[in-house]
Amino acid sequence: MHNFNSTPVRRIVSAAALLCLVLLTAPAASAWGAGGHMMTAKIAFDRLNPKAKAEAERLMAIVIEPADVTSKRLGFFRGSVWPDDVRSRPGFEFSGKLHFADFPFSVDSTPLPDLPEPENVIVALGRYVEVLKTSTDDNERAQALRFVIHFVGDIHQPLHCSTRVDETLPKGDQGGNLFLVLAPGRVKLHSFWDGGLNSFPKGGGPPDFEPPPQGLIDAAVPSIIKENPDTNHLLQLDNPTNFQGWADESSWLAEKYAYAGRKLVPESTITEGYKKDGVRIARRRVAWGGYRLAALLNSIWPG
Numbered sequence: 001m002h003n004f005n006s007t008p009v010r011r012i013v014s015a016a017a018l019l020c021l022v023l024l025t026a027p028a029a030s031a032w033g034a035g036g037h038m039m040t041a042k043i044a045f046d047r048l049n050p051k052a053k054a055e056a057e058r059l060m061a062i063v064i065e066p067a068d069v070t071s072k073r074l075g076f077f078r079g080s081v082w083p084d085d086v087r088s089r090p091g092f093e094f095s096g097k098l099h100f101a102d103f104p105f106s107v108d109s110t111p112l113p114d115l116p117e118p119e120n121v122i123v124a125l126g127r128y129v130e131v132l133k134t135s136t137d138d139n140e141r142a143q144a145l146r147f148v149i150h151f152v153g154d155i156h157q158p159l160h161c162s163t164r165v166d167e168t169l170p171k172g173d174q175g176g177n178l179f180l181v182l183a184p185g186r187v188k189l190h191s192f193w194d195g196g197l198n199s200f201p202k203g204g205g206p207p208d209f210e211p212p213p214q215g216l217i218d219a220a221v222p223s224i225i226k227e228n229p230d231t232n233h234l235l236q237l238d239n240p241t242n243f244q245g246w247a248d249e250s251s252w253l254a255e256k257y258a259y260a261g262r263k264l265v266p267e268s269t270i271t272e273g274y275k276k277d278g279v280r281i282a283r284r285r286v287a288w289g290g291y292r293l294a295a296l297l298n299s300i301w302p303g
Contacts, residue, residue, distance in 0.1 A: 032157050034081045034211035035200035035220075036286055040153040041080040042221050043290025044297065051303030062142040065091075076149070081211055083150040098124035098147070099154045102163035103251040104172050107262050113171045115163060121155050122243045129241065132300050149293065156289035158281070159190045161247045162254030164262075176258065183270040193258055196282040197275050227280075228287035235288060240295040250285070257281050 032040070048056060060079045063070050066089055073082040083099070086092040101120035104112045116122075124147065131144035154160045163172030164179060173179045176189030183192050195202070201220050204210035236242060255262060257277055264274075 032153055032196070032282075032286070033194045033200060034084075034203045034209070035217070036157070036194065036196060036282070037080040037084075037150060037153045038077050038211060038214075038217045039200070039221055039224065039286050040156070040289040040293060041077050041149055042217050043225065043287060044149070044152075044293035045076050047291065047294035047298075049298050049301070049303050052297045052301040055301050056145065056297060059138065059142040059145045062138060064139050064142050064146075077214060077217065078211055079146050080149045080153065082146045094119075095147075098151065100160040100175055101155070101247050102172055102175055103161055103247070104163050104165045105255055105262065106165040108166045110165050110167050110170050112165055115172060121151050121160065122247050125151050125155065125243045126241070129296070129300065148296070152293040152296065153286075153289050155243065155246045156250060156285040156292075157193065158250045158254035158258050158285065159193050161250035162258070164259055175254075179266055181264070181266070181268050181270055183275075186267075189258065189264075192270070193278065193282060196286075197270075197278040199279045199282065224283045224287050228284045230287075230291045232288075235291055237291060237295040240292060240299045246292065253281055253285070 045053065045056070056076055060076050061074055063074070066086060069085045069089070070079075070082065073079050073085060083095060087095050087099070097117055097119045098121055101116040101122050104115045106112055128144040128147045128151070132141055132148065135141050135144070159175040161175075163175050165172050169178060174190070176193065177191075179189040180186050181189050181192065183198070192198070201212035201216035203212045230237065236245070239245075258264075260274060
C-alpha cells in the first residue's frame with residue numbers, strides 16, 4: 001500500500017479520486033444492492049406471524065404509483081428494492097435523503113459538518129411505521145411498507161450511517177461515495193459494501209438493473225442465518241423501533257471496518273483480511289436487519 005500520509009499527497013489523491021468519480025458510469029449507490037435488500041426481506045418474511053404475513057402480502061400486491069415501476073416490483077422480496085427505483089422519479093425526489101443518516105467523523109481535525117440532516121433514515125422509519133399503524137388508506141400504507149422494508153435494510157448498511165471528513169472533503173465523503181478503493185478495480189467504497197464486498201447475489205446490469213433471481217436469494221440465506229443466529233442479546237428484538245440504536249451500530253461498524261479504524265485512505269488496495277472481515281460484517285447486518293424487520297412488522301400486526 002502506498003504512503004498517503006503527507007498533506008500534498010492526500011490532496012493529489014483526493015483530486016484524482018473525485019475526477020474518477022465523475023468518470024464512473026455506475027448508478028448512484030444505494031444500500032444494500034438488490035441482493036442485500038432481498039436477503040433481508042427473505043429472512044424477515046419467513047419469521048412473520050400469520051397475520052403480519054397476510055397483511056404484508058396484501059399490501060405488497062397493490063400496484064401503487066408509479067405503476068410502471070411497481071408492476072415490476074410486486075411482492076415482499078422484489079418490492080424491497082422499489083424505493084431505489086423511484087428515488088429519482090418526479091414526485092419522489094424527497095426520498096433521496098431518507099436512505100441514510102450520515103454521522104460524521106474527522107481524520108485530521110477538520111471541523112465536523114452539521115450532520116445528519118434533519119430528514120434521514122431514522123426519522124423516515126418512524127414516520128412510515130406510524131403510517132402503517134394509523135392510516136386507513138391502503139395505497140398510502142402500501143407505499144409506507146415498501147419504504148419500511150427498504151429502510152430497515154439501509155440503516156443496517158454501515159456506510160449509510162457514517163461519513164468521513166477531512167480537509168479535502170469538509171462536508172464528508174457521502175458514506176464512501178466520494179472515496180475510491182482498488183478492489184481490485186477502482187470502485188466506490190460505498191458500492192463495494194453495497195454488494196457485500198462482492199459476496200452478495202448479483203442482478204442484471206443496465207439499463208434495467210434487474211434484481212437477482214429469487215433462487216439465488218433463497219440459496220444464500222440459510223448460511224447467513226446459520227452464521228448469525230437470532231440469539232445474540234445485542235439484537236434486542238423486544239425493542240423493534242430502536243432505529244437510533246441501529247444507526248449507532250452501523251456508524252461504529254463503518255469506522256471500525258469500512259474505514260479500517262479510520263486508517264483506510266483513498267486509492268488503497270483492499271486486502272484479503274479487510275475483505276474477510278467486511279464480508280462477515282455485511283452478512284451479519286443482513287441477518288440482523290431481517291430479524292429486526294420481522295420483529296417490527298410483527299409488533300405492528302400481532303397475531
